[in-house]
Amino acid sequence: MDFPIELLINAIIAGVLLGGFYIAVTVGVSISFGMLDIVNIAHPAFIILGSYIAYIMNSRLGVDPVLVGLLMLPVFYALGAAVYQVYYVSFEKRGQEALRGLAFFFGILFITEVGLILVFGVDYRYAEAPYIGPAIRFAFVDLPYRMLIPCVLSLLLLASLQVFLSRTYVGRAIKAVAQDQQALTLMAANPIAIKRIAFGISIATAALAGAFLVIIQPVEPSVGREYIGRVFAIYVLGGLGSLPGTVIGAMLLGVVESITATFYGPSWAPAVSFGFLLLTLAFRPAGILGR
Amino acid sequence: MHSRTFILVTIVVAAAVFFVAQLVANNYLFFAGYTVLQFVVLATAWNILGGYCGYVNFGSAAFFAVGAYSSVFLHKAYPLPIPVLILVAGFVAGVIGLGMGYLTLRLRGSFFAIATLALAVVLQTLVTNWDFVGGSRGAYVIRPNSLDVFGHQIPYIEYLFLQMLILAAVAIATARTIERSRLGYGFATIRDDELAAEAAGVPTLRLKLIATTLSGALMGMAGAPFPYYLGFLQPQSAFALEYAVNSIAMPMIGGTSSWIGPLIGALLLGIVQQVATVTISSAVNVLIVGVLLVAFVIIAPNGIVGFVRNLMRRGRS
Amino acid sequence: MTEPLLRIDRVGKRFGGFVALDGIALDVAPGERLGLIGPNGSGKSTLVNCICGTLRNETGSVTFDGRKMDGLAAHQRTILGLARSFQLPRPFHSLSVADNLRIPLLYAVKARSGSHLSARELDDHCVEYLRLVGLDHKAARLPRDLTQVEMRKLELARAMAAEPKLLIADESMAGLSHSEIGDILKLLMVLNARGITIILIEHIMSAVMSFSQRLAVLVSGRKIADGDPQEVVRNPEVEKAYLG
Numbered sequence: 001m002d003f004p005i006e007l008l009i010n011a012i013i014a015g016v017l018l019g020g021f022y023i024a025v026t027v028g029v030s031i032s033f034g035m036l037d038i039v040n041i042a043h044p045a046f047i048i049l050g051s052y053i054a055y056i057m058n059s060r061l062g063v064d065p066v067l068v069g070l071l072m073l074p075v076f077y078a079l080g081a082a083v084y085q086v087y088y089v090s091f092e093k094r095g096q097e098a099l100r101g102l103a104f105f106f107g108i109l110f111i112t113e114v115g116l117i118l119v120f121g122v123d124y125r126y127a128e129a130p131y132i133g134p135a136i137r138f139a140f141v142d143l144p145y146r147m148l149i150p151c152v153l154s155l156l157l158l159a160s161l162q163v164f165l166s167r168t169y170v171g172r173a174i175k176a177v178a179q180d181q182q183a184l185t186l187m188a189a190n191p192i193a194i195k196r197i198a199f200g201i202s203i204a205t206a207a208l209a210g211a212f213l214v215i216i217q218p219v220e221p222s223v224g225r226e227y228i229g230r231v232f233a234i235y236v237l238g239g240l241g242s243l244p245g246t247v248i249g250a251m252l253l254g255v256v257e258s259i260t261a262t263f264y265g266p267s268w269a270p271a272v273s274f275g276f277l278l279l280t281l282a283f284r285p286a287g288i289l290g291r
Numbered sequence: 292m293h294s295r296t297f298i299l300v301t302i303v304v305a306a307a308v309f310f311v312a313q314l315v316a317n318n319y320l321f322f323a324g325y326t327v328l329q330f331v332v333l334a335t336a337w338n339i340l341g342g343y344c345g346y347v348n349f350g351s352a353a354f355f356a357v358g359a360y361s362s363v364f365l366h367k368a369y370p371l372p373i374p375v376l377i378l379v380a381g382f383v384a385g386v387i388g389l390g391m392g393y394l395t396l397r398l399r400g401s402f403f404a405i406a407t408l409a410l411a412v413v414l415q416t417l418v419t420n421w422d423f424v425g426g427s428r429g430a431y432v433i434r435p436n437s438l439d440v441f442g443h444q445i446p447y448i449e450y451l452f453l454q455m456l457i458l459a460a461v462a463i464a465t466a467r468t469i470e471r472s473r474l475g476y477g478f479a480t481i482r483d484d485e486l487a488a489e490a491a492g493v494p495t496l497r498l499k500l501i502a503t504t505l506s507g508a509l510m511g512m513a514g515a516p517f518p519y520y521l522g523f524l525q526p527q528s529a530f531a532l533e534y535a536v537n538s539i540a541m542p543m544i545g546g547t548s549s550w551i552g553p554l555i556g557a558l559l560l561g562i563v564q565q566v567a568t569v570t571i572s573s574a575v576n577v578l579i580v581g582v583l584l585v586a587f588v589i590i591a592p593n594g595i596v597g598f599v600r601n602l603m604r605r606g607r608s
Numbered sequence: 609m610t611e612p613l614l615r616i617d618r619v620g621k622r623f624g625g626f627v628a629l630d631g632i633a634l635d636v637a638p639g640e641r642l643g644l645i646g647p648n649g650s651g652k653s654t655l656v657n658c659i660c661g662t663l664r665n666e667t668g669s670v671t672f673d674g675r676k677m678d679g680l681a682a683h684q685r686t687i688l689g690l691a692r693s694f695q696l697p698r699p700f701h702s703l704s705v706a707d708n709l710r711i712p713l714l715y716a717v718k719a720r721s722g723s724h725l726s727a728r729e730l731d732d733h734c735v736e737y738l739r740l741v742g743l744d745h746k747a748a749r750l751p752r753d754l755t756q757v758e759m760r761k762l763e764l765a766r767a768m769a770a771e772p773k774l775l776i777a778d779e780s781m782a783g784l785s786h787s788e789i790g791d792i793l794k795l796l797m798v799l800n801a802r803g804i805t806i807i808l809i810e811h812i813m814s815a816v817m818s819f820s821q822r823l824a825v826l827v828s829g830r831k832i833a834d835g836d837p838q839e840v841v842r843n844p845e846v847e848k849a850y851l852g
Contacts, residue, residue, distance in 0.1 A: 039401040041349075041408065090589045100588040102347045102404055103543050107588070110536050110581035117574050229412050232405045267427075271416035274409035281406050282394035473714045480700050480711055486662060487698040489682035490691070492716025492770055496681070548702070 006140045011262040012255055013141055019254025020151025021216060023158050023247055024209040025227060026234040028202040030246045031161075033235060035178035036195050036202075038087065042105040044227035045112035046203055050076065050210020051125075051219045052116060058127040058214075065127045066153065069211025073204045080203025083108075084196045109224070116221035124218035132215060150212035155247075157208060161201075162243050174198045226270050233277035294471060298464045305460040309453060321452045325520060327561035328455040329513050333534060334541035334553035335462040336509035339469065340502045341539070342547030345482035346396075350407035351538035353414045354507045356529035357384045358514025363424045363524055366432050373454055377515040384511020385504045392503035396496060415530045429525035432518040451516050462509050466550040478502060510538070533577055537564075540584040546594030555595055611674065613638040613805050614690075614774055618668035619658055621651075621829075628654040630829040631668065636774070636807060641800055643820030643837065644809045647849060651829040652809050653695060656778050660692050661685045673773060686712070687719045691772035695779045697763040699751035705762060706747040709734045712770035720771075733769070741765040741795060757788045764795065774805045781812055789815050817841070825849070 025047060032040045053072060054065040091101035126132075131145035165171035173194045213219060230253065238249030253273055261269045312320060333351055340346050358380035365371055365379060387410075395406040419427045437444045469475045477498045480488035485495050518524040537560065545556025560583070564576050591598045612635035621629040629651045636642050646652050657663040659670055661682035670677040672690055680688075691712075700708050713725065713733050725733070738744040741761040746754065754762060760780050767775055777796065781789045793815055800806050810816045816823065816837070823837040827849040833840045840846060 033401075039404070041405065086589065090592075094592065098401070099341065099345050099347060099547070100543070100592055102401065103539055104585055104588050106347075106349060106536070106539060107581045107585035110532070110577060111585065113532075114574050114578040114581060118578065226412070228405075229409050232409070236402075267420055268416060271413050274412040274416075277409045278394065278406055278413065281402055473718075476703070476707065476711060476714055479702055483700040483702055484698045486682075487694065487700065487766075488711070489662070490660065490686055490694070491712040491766060492683050492686040492719060493711065494681070494683045494715075 007262060008259070010141060011259045013143070014147065014262075015255030015258030016251055017143070017147035017151045017254070018216075018258055019251035020154050021147070021209075021212050022154075022230060022234055022250035022254050024150065024154035024205060024212055026231050026238070026246050026250055027158055027161060027243070028205040028209070029231050029235050030238070030243060031174075031198055031202040031205075034242070035174060036198055037178075038084075038195075038199065039102055040105050040199075040202070041102070041228060041232075042108040042112065043202070043206060044224040044231060045109045046076065046079075046206035047210045047213060047227060048116065048219060048221060048224040049112055050207040051214040051223075052120065052210075053207075054211040054214045055125045055127055055219070058129070059125075064129055065211045065215050066129075066149070069208040072207035072211070076207035077200040077204040079200075081196045081200035083203065084199035087199075088192060088195070109228075113221045113224060120221070122220050122222070124220050125214070126218040127214045129215065146215050150215055153208070154212065157205065158243060158247065161205075165243070170194070170197060226273075229270065229274035229277055233273040233280065236277060236280045294468045297467050301460045301464045301467075305456050309456055312452065313449075318446065318448060321446070321448045323565045325448070325452045325455050326565065327558065328452070328459045329517075330537055330541060330561040331459040331554060331557040332455070332462045332513040333510055333538040334545070334557040335459075335466050335550065336506045336513070337538040338542040338547055338550075338553040339466055339478075339509070340506040342542050342552070343469065343475065343478035343482065344499060344502045346499065346502070347404040347539070348407045348503075348506065349404055349535055349539070350391075350411040351510055352530045352532070352534040353407070353411035354384045354388065354510035355514035355517070355534050356411075356414065356418065356526070357387055358511030359517040359524055359529045360418055360424055360514075361511070362515045363430050363432060363518050366518065367423065367430070373451070373516050373519060377454065377458065377512045380515035381508040381512040384514070385508030387511075388503040388505075388507020389500055391507070392500045396499045396503070411530060411535065415526055418529075419526045425524065427526060429523055429528075430518070431523050432521075434519045434522060447519075451520055454516050455513075458509075458512055463550055463554060465505070465509070466553075470549060474498070474501065533573075533580070536577060536580055536584070537561075540580045540587075542594070544583055544587045544594055546596030546598075548593065549596065552594050552596045559595075610637060612636055612671075613640075613673060614659070614807075615671040616655075616659065616668070617671065619655070619665045619670060620667035621654055621658055621663060621665050628829050629658065629665070632826070632829075632831050633668075634824055634831060634834065636805060638773075638805055639800070639803060640805050641796075641819055641821045642805075642807045643816040643823045644807055644826065645811070645813075645816055645823065646826035649828075650826040652826055653778065654829075655826065656692060656776055656809065659685075659776065660690060683715070686716045686770055686772070689720070689771075689773035690776075691716075691767040691770040691774070692776040693760075693763045693767045693778055693780055695782075697759040699754075699759065699762055699766075701751055703750075704747065705743055705749050705751065705754070706731075706734045706738065708751065708762060708766055709737050709769045712766055716770040737765045737769050740768070740798070742791075757784055757791070760784065760792065761795075764792070768799060768804075772804060774807070775799060776807045776809070778809045779811065780808075781810060781815055793819055813841075 029040065029043050032038045050072060054068040057063040057068040058065050087101060091104065131149055135142050135144040165175055177191055177194050234246060234249040234253050237252060238245030253276060257269050257272050260272045312324060333355065337348060337351055340348055361380045361383045362376045365376060391410055395403045418424060424430055435447055437446050438450045477493050480493050481495050481498060488495050541556035541560050542553040544560065546552030560580060567576050567579065587594060614636040616632055616634040618631040618633055619629055620631050632655060644652055654663065658665040661680055672688060675688065677685055700711065710730060713730055735744060738747055741764060743758060743761055743765065751759065751762065764777065764780055781792050789812060796806055796819060808816060808819055820837050822835065823840040824831055825833040825840060825846050832849065833843045833846050
C-alpha cells in the first residue's frame with residue numbers, strides 16, 4: 001500500500017496548530033484545578049460564551065474576533081471573581097466543595113449551554129475576518145491563518161501567564177496558594193483574595209480561547225461538552241497544572257486527534273480525547289511528565 | 292422500621308399506585324408516569340454512589356444508554372422478554388460501573404467525576420459508529436400494541452409502566468436496606484473521611500466498587516425498556532443531557548442523606564417537567580432543572596428533606 | 609528476648625528530593641509503652657503513616673505480630689490489630705458519637721473474628737468504650753457538638769474499639785490542659801494494663817516521661833537515640849537537637 005506520507009505530515013502540522021489553540025483552552029483549568037483545587041467543569045461553557053460574544057460583536061459591528069477577546073478580558077475576569085465569591089461562600093467555607101461544588105459547576109454548564117440554545121438555537125455560528133480562509137503554503141504543507149493565528153496568540157498567552165506567575169508578587173502568591181495556604185498568610189496576603197484573583201484570571205483566559213474557537217471552527221452551544229474531555233485530558237496528560245506540561249499535553253492531543261480525524265474520520269475525534277483521559281487517569285494519573 | 296417491613300410497605304404502595312393508575316386508565320398517564328418512575332430509579336441509583344459515598348457521577352446518561360443499547364442489541368440478535376432484558380442490562384451496566392470504578396477510584400474523587408464525563412462521550416462515540424445497533428441514524432424497535440395476559444389484552448404501555456414501577460420499588464428498597472446496614476455505615480465513613488475509614492478497618496476501595504457497580508447496574512436497568520417505550524432509539528436520545536442533569540439534580544434537590552430525598556426530588560421534578568414539556572419546550576425544561584440545581588446547592592445544601600428537618604427541629608425547641 | 613510485636617527494619621521514605629525517613633530501625637516488645645519524640649518535621653508522622661499503611665515505605669519493611677505488613681492496605685493492618693489515632697481528630701462527621709465507635713466494631717473486629725455481633729452486643733461494646741473514655745452521656749451527639757478534649761477522647765476510643773494489639777497515639781494531648789492530659793494518660797495506662805502495646809508520640813515531655821518505659825528520638829528522619837527515658841534525655845545529641 002502506498003502510504004500517504006504527505007497526508008500524514010499535513011495531519012501532524014494541523015495537529016500542532018490545533019494543539020497550540022488547545023493551550024489557550026486548557027490554561028484556565030491548569031490554574032483553577034491545578035493551583036486552586038477548584039474543579040471547574042464549567043470552564044468550556046465560559047469558552048463557548050466567549051465564542052458567542054465574539055460572534056455577536058463580529059456579525060453585528062464587524063469587530064475582529066481577537067479584538068473582542070481582548071476587550072472581554074476584564075469582563076470575564078470580573079465574572080470569574082464573582083463566581084469564585086459564590087463558590088467560596090457556598091461551598092469552600094462549608095467544606096462541601098467535593099459534592100455540591102461539583103454539582104454547582106455542572107449546573108452552570110447546563111444553564112449556559114441551554115441558555116445559549118434558547119437565545120441562538122442550535123445552528124452553527126461563525127465569525128468573519130480577513131485571515132479566515134487564506135493559507136500559507138510550503139510545498140505540499142498548508143498553514144491556514146485561521147489556525148496559525150490562534151496558535152501563536154495562545155503561545156503568547158501562555159508565555160505571559162508564565163511570566164506573570166513567576167515575576168510578580170501576586171503571581172508568586174498564586175503559586176504559593178497552590179502549595180500551602182498558611183505560608184501565604186505569612187506573606188501577609190489574604191488567601192481568599194488571591195484565589196479570587198487567580199480564578200478571575202482563569203475565566204479571563206476563556207474569553208480569549210472562545211474568540212479563537214470561533215475563528216477556528218463554527219460553534220454551536222453543545223460544542224462545549226466536547227471540550228470538557230479535551231481540557232481535562234490535556235490537564236491530566238500535562239501533569240496536573242504545570243504550564244510547560246500543558247503545552248506538551250495540548251500538542252500531543254492535537255496531533256493524535258488530527259491524525260485520527262484524517263485517517264479514520266472526524267466522528268471518532270471526540271472519543272480520542274476522552275479515551276486518552278480515561279487511559280491516563282487509569283494508568284498514569286501523574287501525567288506523562290510525572291514520576 | 293425493619294427492612295423487611297419496609298420492603299413489604301414498598302410493595303403495597305407500588306401495587307396501590309398501579310391499581311389507581313388502572314382506575315384512571317388514561318394512556319397519557321402511563322406514558323408520563325413511566326418517565327417519572329424512570330427518574331425515580333435513576334435518582335435513587337445516583338444517590339447510592341453520590342449521596343451515600345460522596346462520589347459524583349456525571350455519566351448517568353452513559354449507564355442508562357448502555358442499558359438501552361443492550362436491549363437494542365438483543366432485540367436484533369436474540370429477542371428476549373423485557374424482564375430478562377432488564378437483568379441483562381443491569382449486568383452489563385454493572386460491569387461497566389465496576390471497571391470504571393476500578394480504573395479511577397484509587398484517585399481523588401474529582402477525577403472520578405471527570406472520568407464519568409469522559410465515559411459518556413466515549414460510549415456515545417462508540418455507539419454512533421456501531422452500525423449493528425443503528426449507528427447515528429438510530430434503530431427501530433418494533434413492539435406490539437398490546438400484550439395478552441391470561442386472555443386479557445393489556446396495552447403495552449401499561450406493561451412497560453408496571454416494569455418501571457417494580458424497578459423503582461426495587462431501587463428504593465435496595466437504597467433503604469443499604470442505609471440501615473453495615474454497608475451503609477461503611478459508605479458513610481467513605482463520604483466523611485476515607486483515611487479514618489481505612490484506619491477503622493473499612494475496605495474503602497471494595498466498598499466504593501460495590502457502590503459504583505450497584506449504582507451503574509440500576510441505571511442500566513432503568514434504560515433497558517427505553518427502546519420499547521420510544522419504539523426508536525438514537526444515540527442523542529439515549530445519551531441525552533437530561534438524564535445526566537436530572538439524576539444529579541433530583542437527589543440534590545430532594546436531599547442526599549436518605550432514600551426519601553431522591554424519591555421526593557424525582558417525583559417533584561419529574562412531574563414539573565412532564566407538565567412543562569406539554570406547555571413549554573424541553574430546552575426550557577433542562578434550564579429549569581439546571582437553575583433549580585444551582586439554587587438548591589447554594590441555598591438549601593441538604594435539600595428539601597434537610598430543610599423540612601431543620602424546620603421541625605426549630606419548631607420543637 | 610521475646611519476639612517483638614512490631615519490627616521496623618530500615619524503613620525509608622522520600623518526598624521528591626526530601627528524605628523524610630532515612631532507614632529507621634525500631635523494635636517494640638509486646639506490652640511495652642514506648643514514647644517517640646522528635647522536633648517538628650523529624651518524620652514521626654511519616655513513620656506512623658508507613659507503619660499503618662497510609663503511606664508506602666520505599667525501602668525496608670514493617671513486620672507486625674510475625675507478619676510482613678508491606679503491601680497491605682491500611683484497613684488490612686487495622687484488621688490484623690494495628691490501630692492508630694490521628695494527630696488532628698478525624699471523626700466521621702455525619703455519624704453520632706456512638707456510631708463512630710460502631711464502625712471499627714462492624715469492620716475491623718468483625719473481619720478479624722468473623723463472628724457476627726448482634727445489635728445488642730454492638731450497643732454494649734459501644735457503651736463500654738464510651739464509658740471508658742467518659743463520653744457515654746454524649747453517645748447520641750454528633751462530633752461537631754464535642755469539645756476539643758472530647759474529640760480527642762473519641763479519636764482514642766475509636767482506635768480502641770478496633771480492639772488492637774498495638775495502639776499508636778499520635779499527639780493525643782496537644783492543646784489540652786494539665787488535668788485533661790492526666791485523663792488521657794490514665795486512659796492509656798488502663799489500656800496498657802489490659803495488654804495493649806502502646807506507642808505514644810508526644811511533644812509534652814512531662815507526659816512522655818511519666819508514661820514511657822522506653823524512649824526513642826527521631827531527628828531529620830533518623831533515629832538518634834533509643835533506650836531508658838532518663839538516659840535518653842540526658843544524651844548530648846538529643847539535647848543538641850532540641851536546643852537547636
